[in-house]
Amino acid sequence: MTAVGNDGSLAKAETAERAPIAAVAALGITQIIGYGTLYYSFSILAGDMAKDMGWPTEWIFGALSAALLAGGLTAPLLGGWIDRFGAGRIMTAGSAVAAAALAACAYAPNGPAFVGALIALEAASNLVQYGAAFALLVQIRPRAAQRSITYLTLVAGFASTVFWPITSAMHAHLPWRDVYLVFAGLNLLVCLPLHAWLSQGLARSRRAAIEPPRHVAGSLPAPARPLGFALMVVAFSLQNLVSAAVLVHMVPLLSGLGLGAAAAIVGTLFGPSQVLSRFINMVYGINLPPLRLAIISAVLMTAGVAILLGTAPSIAGAMAFAIVFGMGNGLFSIVTGALPLMLFGSEGYGRLQGRAMSARLIVSAVAPFALALAMAHIGISWSLGLMALVGCLALLVLAAIAKVSSAT
Known part of the structure; x- marks a missing residue:
């Protein structure tokens, strides 16, 4: 096996090898559909879901939090499957599971059945969204993976821009159950064939390869990896806490x-x-x-919260907050794929991503409730101050990772 080494050599290898543009384009389509149908559409349809179930709207979001929590618990297992069977095969199966889960939600006769289908939906999300897509790019061309991840997140960043208006327009004419059935069709008829094509292409390239694939070797030596992984998960969880809490409550804030x-x-x-x-x-x-890049992301997110806290109720300050925080959050998506690759390498990447993603998803499930509780008891200003403090803690943890890396 040939390995590519640390930060500098990885950057040179990235420059020397082109990103698989066709794979990135195909994944860009499936990520827009995946995030649009499985995530961004929920907030628009939640009110109609609540009326249909006879529940308060907050119960619907509570069900989503429970589903996110369950999805987080399954992520390590699914990450192992990605390494064992290949990300392409897992994403192909994930598209079928996502379509089935959307249909199960649409046909759910009562609340418990709906919650069960929602949990299946969140588990399916782990099979088809960023974690699996990043692993597929690493498996296709490890040395170009950082560049490929950047390209993919740029394309997939339009998921909300595309699916918020599409979902709203469809919901104006169709009940939420029919909208979910249409979305099930998109996952089955568009995403599944694209993932199958990517899977077959990866299998063919591996069979045709004359030399063994050149893997990326992580910059951390084996003795430092347990500490490095723990620090990375803590940093990601802290950033995800700020991101998930602020985004869910952005308009109320x-x-x-x-x-x-x-x-x-x-x-x-x-x-x-x-x-x-x-x-x-x-x-x-x-x-x-x-x-x-991770440090820049954390600085921007923390600065965004501080700007909002320091300038409210200025509209200009709020606009600056949205821009700065949004830029930091946009980079964070790249970091969650690229930093594990740099620190730990390409071998076992799927399993590693699954373990890291588990913590992030659990935090995402808890964060909105935690911020709502804080706003109710200590007020919005103190709650924002707390979020800024969490962002500063993330920066300290990232600095600790840098220290561990330099020491080795």
Whole structure:
């Protein structure tokens, strides 16, 4: 086996080998559909779901939190499957499971059946969204994976831009159950064939290879990896806590700080800011070491929260918050794929991603409730201050990773 070494050699290898553009384009389509149908559509349809089930709307979001928690617990197992069977095969099966889970939600006769289908939906999400897609890019061409991940996140960043209006337009004419059935068809008829094509292409390339694949070797030596992995998971979890909590409550936060009707307008800046930061990184920072990119991401997210806290109820300040925080969150998506590759290498990447993703998903399930509880008991300003503190802690942990890396 031939290995590519640390940060510097990885950057040179990335430059020498082209990203698999056809695979990135195909995954870009499936990620837009995957995130659009399995994630972004939920908030638009939740009110109709609640009426249909006879539940308060918060119960529907509580069911989503329970499903996210269950999905987080299954992530390590699914990550092992990705390494064992190949990401292409797992994503192909995941598209079928996602379609079946969407249909099960649509046909759920009662609340318990709906919650069970929702849990299946979140488990399927782990099979078809970023974690699996990043692993597929690593398996296709390890030395170009960092560049490929950047390209993919740029394309997939349009998922909310595409599916929020599509879901709203469909829901104006169809009940939520029919919308979910249409989305099941998209996963079955578009995503599944594309994932199957990627899987077959990967299998053919491996059979035709004359030399064994050149893997990327992680920058951390074996003795430092347990500590490095623990620090990385803590840093990712802290950043994910800030991201998930703030994004779910963005409009209520802005409204509670006195922005009124402008809150919804300010919130629309977030999505384009994510795409902008990924585009800037693609053009100017494609070979930037992932750890440095992680620190930049954490600085931007923390600074965004601090700007909002320090300028409210200024509309200009809120706009700056949405832009800065959105740019940091956009880079965070790249970091979650690129940093594990840099630190631990390409072998066993799927299993490693599954373990790291498990912690992030569990935090994502708890974070919105935790921030809601904090806002109710200590107020919005103190809650934002707490989020800024969490962001600072993430920066300290990332600095500790840098210290561990330099010491080895």
